[in-house]
Amino acid sequence: xxxxxxxxxxxxxxxxxxxxxxxxxxxxxxxxxxxxxxxxxxxxxxxxxxxxxxxxxxxxxxxxxxxxxxxxxxxxxxxxxxxxxxxxxxxxxxxxxxxxxxxxxxxxxxxxxxxxxxxxxxxxxxxxxxxxxxxxxxxxxxxxxxxxxxxxxxxxxxxxxxxxxxxxxxxxxxxxxxxxxxxxxxxxxxxxxxxxxxxxxxxxxxxxxxxxxxxxxxxxxxxxxxxxxxxxxxxxxxxxxxxxxxxxxxxxxxxxxxxxxxxxxxxxxxxxxxxxxxxxxxxxxxxxxxxxxxxxxxxxxxxxxxxxxxxxxxxxxxxxxxxxxxxxxx
Amino acid sequence: xxxxxxxxxxxxxxxxxxxxxxxxxxxxxxxxxxxxxxxxxxxxxxxxxxxxxxxxxxxxxxxxxxxxxxxxxxxxxxxxxxxxxxxxxxxxxxxxxxxxxxxxxxxxxxxxxxxxxxxxxxxxxxxxxxxxxxxxxxxxxxxxxxxxxxxxxxxxxxxxxxxxxxxxxxxxxxxxxxxxxxxxxxxxxxxxxxxxxxxxxxxxxxxxxxxxxxxx
Numbered sequence: 001x002x003x004x005x006x007x008x009x010x011x012x013x014x015x016x017x018x019x020x021x022x023x024x025x026x027x028x029x030x031x032x033x034x035x036x037x038x039x040x041x042x043x044x045x046x047x048x049x050x051x052x053x054x055x056x057x058x059x060x061x062x063x064x065x066x067x068x069x070x071x072x073x074x075x076x077x078x079x080x081x082x083x084x085x086x087x088x089x090x091x092x093x094x095x096x097x098x099x100x101x102x103x104x105x106x107x108x109x110x111x112x113x114x115x116x117x118x119x120x121x122x123x124x125x126x127x128x129x130x131x132x133x134x135x136x137x138x139x140x141x142x143x144x145x146x147x148x149x150x151x152x153x154x155x156x157x158x159x160x161x162x163x164x165x166x167x168x169x170x171x172x173x174x175x176x177x178x179x180x181x182x183x184x185x186x187x188x189x190x191x192x193x194x195x196x197x198x199x200x201x202x203x204x205x206x207x208x209x210x211x212x213x214x215x216x217x218x219x220x221x222x223x224x225x226x227x228x229x230x231x232x233x234x235x236x237x238x239x240x241x242x243x244x245x246x247x248x249x250x251x252x253x254x255x256x257x258x259x260x261x262x263x264x265x266x267x268x269x270x271x272x273x274x275x276x277x278x279x280x281x282x283x284x285x286x287x288x289x290x291x292x293x294x295x296x297x298x299x300x301x302x303x304x305x306x307x308x309x310x311x312x313x314x315x316x317x318x319x320x321x322x323x324x325x326x327x328x329x330x
Numbered sequence: 331x332x333x334x335x336x337x338x339x340x341x342x343x344x345x346x347x348x349x350x351x352x353x354x355x356x357x358x359x360x361x362x363x364x365x366x367x368x369x370x371x372x373x374x375x376x377x378x379x380x381x382x383x384x385x386x387x388x389x390x391x392x393x394x395x396x397x398x399x400x401x402x403x404x405x406x407x408x409x410x411x412x413x414x415x416x417x418x419x420x421x422x423x424x425x426x427x428x429x430x431x432x433x434x435x436x437x438x439x440x441x442x443x444x445x446x447x448x449x450x451x452x453x454x455x456x457x458x459x460x461x462x463x464x465x466x467x468x469x470x471x472x473x474x475x476x477x478x479x480x481x482x483x484x485x486x487x488x489x490x491x492x493x494x495x496x497x498x499x500x501x502x503x504x505x506x507x508x509x510x511x512x513x514x515x516x517x518x519x520x521x522x523x524x525x526x527x528x529x530x531x532x533x534x535x536x537x538x539x540x541x542x543x544x545x546x
Contacts, residue, residue, distance in 0.1 A: 008373075053410075076377075078368045079411040107503050108412035111453065115406065115415060138507050145506050198373040203364045218368040220504055223511070 001195045001202070008197035012054045012074055019061060023324050026064055033085055035061040035072045040093045042070065046164040046173045047093030050102040050157060051086055052109055053078040055194070055297045056217055058325030059153060066330065067321030068161035069102075077196055077297070078218045080108035086116030090125045098126035098170035100177060102156055104149025105133035106218075128170055130177040132156050134186045134305065136245040137214030137223055148216050151255050151294050151305030152184035158326065162319035176316070180307060187241040188303035189234055190215040190222060190259065194296045213237065217259070217296040217303075231266070235273035238304045243281060248308045251286035253317060254278070255305040260295035262302055267291065270302055287317055293325065334479060335433040340537060341397035342386050347529035349379035355525060362518040366505040371413060371518040378409035378417070394434050398425030398442075412503060413519065416450050416463065423449040436478030443471050454502060461498035461505060461512065463519035466491035470527045485531040488524035495520045 005011050013030055020028035027036040041047060050060045051073030060072035070093035075081035090099045099120065103113045110131070117127040134152035138145075160177035168176070190212040193202035196219060203219030206212055211229060215222035229237070246252075256271040258264070271290045278285055286309045294303070307313070320329030352359070356372030363371035382401040391397050402422030405414055424446030428434055434442075447467045456462045466488040473487035474480050493516065500512035503519070 075410040076374065077370065079370055079374055079409075082407050082410045082414060084407050106412075107454065108410065108414070111412060111415035112410060145502060145504070148507065196369050199360060199364055199369045203369045216507060218504065219364075220366075220368055220507055223507075223509055 001200060003195065003197060003200075005197055008200070011197050012076060015054070015057070016061075016074070019324070025322070026324075032088060033074055033081065034089045034092070035064050035074070036089070036092055037064055037066070037070050040070050041095040042093075043095050044097060044167060045070075045095055046097050046168065046170050047071070047090065047095065047099040048102060048157065048161055048164055048173070049073070049086060049089045049093060049099055050153070051075065051081045051089070051113075052104050052106075053080055053218070055196070056295050058292075059294045060157070062325030063154070063157050063323045065321070065323035067165050067319060068157050068323050068326065077198065080106065080112045083112050083115035083119055086113055087119035087123070090116070090120040090127060091123055094125045098128065100160065100164070100170065100173050101127060101129040102153065102160070102177060103129055103131050104153055105131045105146055106148065107145050109149075126170065128174040130156065130160075130174060130181060132181050134181065134184045135216065136185050136187050136241050137216075150188060150217050151186040151257050151303050152181055152307065154255060154289075154293050154326075155184050155253060155305065155307045156180045158321060159313055159316045161321070162316035165319065180313065183246075183308040183313075184305055185242045185246040186303050186305040187238040188215045188217070188222075188259070188301065189213055189238060190299055190301040192261065192300040194219040194260065194299035196297065211301075215301065217294060219296060219299065231270045232273045232276070234302070235270060235277050235304075239274055239277040239281070239306075242304055242306050243283065246306055246308065248283055248306065251284040251309050252278070253307040253309045253313070254285050254288040255293065255303075256288065256290045257294050257303045257305065258292035259299040259301040259303065260292055261298045261300040264291065267302060274304055286314055334436055334534070334538075336394060336436065336439060337433045338392050338394055338397050340533065341394045343536070344530055344533040345379070345386055345397065345401050346383050347533050348526055349383045351525040351529050352376050352379050352522065355522075359518050359522055362516055362521055365515045366500065366508055366512050367518060368504060370411070371522065374409050374411055374413055375417070375522055378405045378414060381405075381408040393428070393430050393432055394439075395425045395428035395430055398422070398428065401425075412454070413522070416454055416519075419453050420446040420450050420467075422446075436474070437476070438478070440471060440474040440478035443474070447471055456502040459498065460501040461495045461517045461520070462502050463517070463523040465495050465498070465517065466520040466523035466527070470523070479534075481527075481531040481534040484527045485524075488527040492516060492520040492524040
């Protein structure tokens with residue numbers, strides 16, 4: 001598989017150098033692998049730190065900026081970052097009002113962020129943690145690692161980021177992040193496997209004419225394989241899987257997310273189908289976002305994330321944000 | 331059997347042998363991981379053990395405990411993922427259990443490894459049978475025997491333990507997302523854990539055959 005890289009070992013560092021060159025609003029520490037708001041620490045503001053394996057861009061580095069994250073720590077491709085990164089990031093963004101870690105629920109991310117929190121607390125930084133676990137394709141949490149963190153991460157980072165920007169204290173920012181996670185569910189579909197630089201080929205074999213339902217964002221295979229479906233059929237399946245778990249009684253925020261290799265033309269067509277299904281089920285869409293936001297390298301496919309919206313969350317959603325990946329109102 | 335005194339040099343050689351084994355087997359580990367995980371186990375461990383050995387070569391810690399503790403810290407600060415904290419904790423806790431003795435006997439090493447493996451189980455909230463590295467580690471520690479010197483038996487038990495994960499249903503880690511579809515694949519973590527004990531047996535064998543002065 002051809003890739004636009006130099007050598008597999010430097011893909012993450014090369015991308016960070018590119019971010020540094022492109023975004024003067026960010027401070028990018030290529031050596032230590034931390035992306036920071038240029039103006040960090042922001043006085044009297046709770047700091048938001050997230051991170052995770054690389055390969056999900058723009059998540060997380062592309063969501064650093066006013067109204068969203070203060071820092072992001074990229075790991076190797078599909079590998080969580082190491083504790084030193086998050087501990088350093090926490091110290092760099094702490095204004096004295098504490099730091100919130102936003103952690104996707106994967107064994108590696110949880111372990112490394114836990115160790116980082118201990119290190120940061122030893123340095124006198126107050127740290128709170130919120131786990132994102134929105135993927136309904138994973139069930140049976142007693143015998144598994146629990147649901148995965150996927151598309152809802154964007155909602156948590158945007159909405160908690162807006163609350164922090166308004167000056168909310170740590171307990172409040174943490175409570176909003178937790179509420180957003182509990183109010184969000186996702187379901188993903190793959191039309192092909194992603195190519196990791198380390199492997200140089202697809203991470204699983206998906207024959208032509210088949211799709212994989214209930215996939216994650218790391219090229220891990222899903223739970224079920226079926227013959228190819230139309231965009232409308234996929235929307236029926238994915239939206240119903242989310243609604244069955246979420247049971248919204250009012251309007252929702254909707255993220256129609258591309259996995260990296262599906263063109264916007266197809267994603268907007270899929271968005272039309274998602275809106276159709278939600279209308280048929282009597283669920284109003286308060287706000288929607290379409291694009292490649294929480295990706296899986298060059299995987300073809302999509303995911304749907306819905307979040308039960310109330311007035312406060314809508315206000316936080318509409319609040320200004322200025323990051324490489326998400327920008328409005330400022 | 332003569333009781334073997336294991337010094338810092340032995341532990342240093344063991345870690346170098348693990349690094350070489352992981353380097354040799356990286357492709358296989360990554361392939362196993364792509365079947366039920368995310369295709370990076372080989373490259374991640376290779377990076378971590380290379381960094382650990384580089385630190386050992388530079389700092390030359392002078393007790394067995396300090397060698398394992400340093401290697402563990404370097405794994406935690408370079409690998410990431412779940413395997414960084416898990417392997418790092420295994421070595422750090424085993425190192426801590428060895429204390430600051432200049433040499434240790436094999437029975438003490440066995441007890442230290444047991445402490446380390448227990449710490450891994452606790453950190454990962456996992457138990458034997460969950461299709462994880464524990465399925466190789468626990469049988470291997472057990473097979474070291476009363477004296478702790480049955481290194482070849484431990485190698486065999488770790489390999490058998492890794493093979494025994496094939497029919498298991500994954501209950502922890504990324505393979506658990508697959509549910510029933512995790513059955514039929516060997517666990518990459520158990521496979522790399524077997525390399526740890528193969529390297530231990532190789533190191534012990536080399537010391538025994540090449541260097542009578544090491545035996546006390």
